[in-house]
Amino acid sequence: MSLEVDIAVLRGERRIAACFTARGGITALLGPSGAGKTSVIEAIAGLLRPVEGRIELGGEALFDAARRIDLPPEARGCGVVFQDLRLFPHRSVRDNLLYGARFAPSSARLMTLEQTCAFLGIADLLGRRPRTLSGGEAQRVAIGRALLRGPRLLLLDEPLSSLDGARRDGVMAVIERIRDELGLPMVLVSHRAEEVERLANRVVRLDQPLLA
Template sequence: MSLSVRLTHRLGGLALDTAFDAPPGVTVLFGRSGSGKTTIINAVAGLLRPQAGRVAIDDRVLFDIAQGLWLPPHRRRLGYIFQEGRLFPHLTVRQNLAYGRWFAPRNAQRESVDKVVEMLGIGHLLTRRPAMLSGGEKQRVAIGRALLASPRLILADEPLAALDEARKAEILPYFERLRDEVSVPILYVTHSAAEVARLATSVVALQDGKVAGHGPAAEVLADPAVAPAGVRAVGAILQARVRAHHADGLTELDAGGDRLFLPRISHPEGEELRVRIAAQEVILSNRKPEGLSALNVLQGTVAGLRAGEGPGAIVSVRTRAGMVLARVTRRSADALGLVEGAECYAVVKTVAIAPEDVGGRIAGQEG
């Protein structure tokens, strides 16, 4: 299934004017607060009627303002996952899941309840009520309820925003499984670059109600001209394979023949991963560094340099591991002679790669 969105709407100070097509998988709406992410997702859901536009899932039109076509929300067959689980407090987990099942059309292809329960790891929670669940457990049940409604599309509006870091780390793998094992496309709202890197099949970057960039996560996050969540979100996404887990608590990755070390992760040896490295965590040298504590030193060639409005610049370095980005001052770039074609070394602190920056590789995606 694919999603086509064309929207024009004015809401307060926001002038929304967007158009994009979303392929199967997870399409992330990415940008700062107030950029129009939730307005778009609510228009798709039918919770907001835009002044102009058209939204269709394959050949099923949800609305077309010019044609006077408007399907009410309950006829759109959408699953909506909110920031909070919004479970029915008087029902058990099993009953909340059954409520989602009740909305599935009789002739729709249905997900197996047992498969959903196993995929989300909630079998031991079925007899509990929401008051007895953690925030992460509530979100897993909410995902299951949405999926069991046999939706054509799942909408997720910043589903991890209300969770602490530990609960986010708990939930992210389940969204990865949802992306990889279920055929239902997902429109996912976030302002977190780490979530984009982990989950996105494609990214729609938004600024002030307009599409600032659209494409694979590696391309959008690497473009400082887009930077929908600020320059701190700029970074590289590398493809790597788990080579070994070491007794000192480090995991060694093979990234295009180069070694990358990071704090131990749970992924097994041989598994392919996507690893996000933020540009602000990379330093550059024009000669091979010696006497440093950093374990990750990647030799490469400057592929480009983009100066910002202030004193900073983003340097793109082509390495065997992939394109690595570094955020440096223009003064440092000049002092090091960092011009296109110059050889240099990118240095990444091991502890700068956090667990939330590491996720499973999306089949069929490169870079």
């Protein structure tokens, strides 16, 4: 499943351009803060409309300014792990995990709830509320929620930035296993070169944006 991105997005006065192709494995978007990495992730997910260009996933156009194609987020098949996680505070961990599963066609499903819990080591958290979770636990639940949605592509926005050493290693190992065992293509946003070095098959650098 290859992802082709050639877009320009506007964030306020700033124009952010991104052009890259991601095949299997992990493609890292590396750049200083303010370079627009999150904007690119949002554009791929369908949460931010680019001003021009196109985004294709597995040959299907998700966005194409010239052909006036702009699929809504729910039709893009992209799982997103947001930097601020965005777990639903009014739902239990179980309900958070299963939120997207009911929308996923059975052909798109990667794994069951039990498999996901075992994979991420979160089986004993199911009855808890998100606000009672530690940073590392919440991060793994957010990854599980995105996986259970049956994505064709996983977008990870700074998944390690809020974690300390040991937890960071734990989540990094999870990301490696998603890459190696599930073979799910991922786009990973990071501003830390060492993370990118360990995880990524390919690095795309986003530099300071141009003024529009």
